[in-house]
Amino acid sequence: MTSTRSPGRPRSEASRQAILAAAMELAVEVGYAGLTIEGIAARAGVGKQTIYRWWPSKADVLLEAGAVKADMYVPVDDLGSYRADLRAFLRASYVVAGHPQFADLLRALMAEAQLDAEFGERFRVSFLERRRDALAVITQRARERGDLTARPDPATVADIVFGTIWYRILATTRPLDEAWADDLIGVLAPDAEPAGAPGGEHGAPR
Template identity: 35%
Template structure:
C-alpha cells in the first residue's frame, strides 16, 4: 500500500561513472512532495512545478531523476511496494489475521494514503502503467503474505488442505478497505477483533463446505 516513504538505501539509484551524484536527501524530499501533492490535487492536476515548489527544489532537480510525472509516480509506487510488509508469525490463524488487520488499518487510515490510493485507482483506468504498478504495490506482496499465513495454518491443522490464499486475502482485506477507503467510516472498539473472527470462520468453513 502507499503509506510510507521508502528509506531503504537499496532503493537509491546508483549514478553511472562520470555522472553527477544525485543527493539522496533531495530525492527523498521530492518523493515526500509527490505524496503530498497527490493528496492535495490528485494525479491529473499534479505538475512537476508543484512538486518542485513543495519540495523546495528547482524543476531541474526533478527532471534529473524522472522524465515525467507519470514516471515519477510509477517509480514511487514501485519503491513503496519493494519495502513489503512483515509476515505475521503469532502461532495461530486468528493471531496472524488480527495482526494483518492491524497493520492494514493503520496504513489505510494514514491521511495521505486515504487520499492518494483512491485517486491512483481512478487513474489506473486511464494508464495501464499505473494499473500494473498498483497491482504490484497493493496485491502481489499481500498475496505472498496470505499464502504464508494459509500454508502455516494448514500445517497446524487450522485450515483444510487446498485452502485458497486469494480467497483468504479477499476475506481479510476486502471488508477493511471498503469501510476505511470507500465508506470512510470509523472503526468502533473491538471491530478488528470481530472482523478477524469472522474472516477466520469464513476461511475455515467456506472451502470445506
C-alpha cells in the same frame, strides 16, 4: 579493479529526496487531483526534466515516496494460531489505513491504477501483490498447522481480506476498527463451537 560507475554526473540523491518530499507534502496540501509535475518541481527546487527522467508519472513518484511505510506494517510473526495471526494482520492494516493521509494516498494510487494501465501493473507488482504475499505466509502456516481447511482456499481468503479493506477505504467512509476485525475473523476462522453461536467467541480472550 576500477570503479564500475557509469560516466557522467551521477544522479543527485538530494534532488530525489526533495522530489519525494515535495510530492508527499503537496499531495497532502492540494490532494492528488490537484498535484502537478510542475508543482512538485517548483516545490522541490528542481527542473521538470529531472522528474520526467526518473519517474514515468506523478503516481510513481508517490508510490516510491510512500513505499517505505508500506513495507513497515506487514507483521507475519507466528502468534501461535491462525486466528491470532489473522487478528494481528488485520489490526496492523487498519492502523495503517486509519491515517487519513495514508488512506488518501492509497485511494489515489488505486484510482490511478484504473486509469493508467501501465501504472496499474507497477502498482500491482510492487504493492498489492507484496501484501498478498504477506498474508500468504499466514495462511500457509495455518494450513500446515491444520487451522485452515481446504476451502476456502487461501486466494479466496486474500480476496476477502483485502477486498473488504479496500472497499471500506474506497467505497465507504466507515473506519476500519476492532469490531470489523472481529467480524471478519468470525467469518474466515469460525471457532469450533456449535453453530448458532457465531460471533460469540470475540468476547473470549485472545
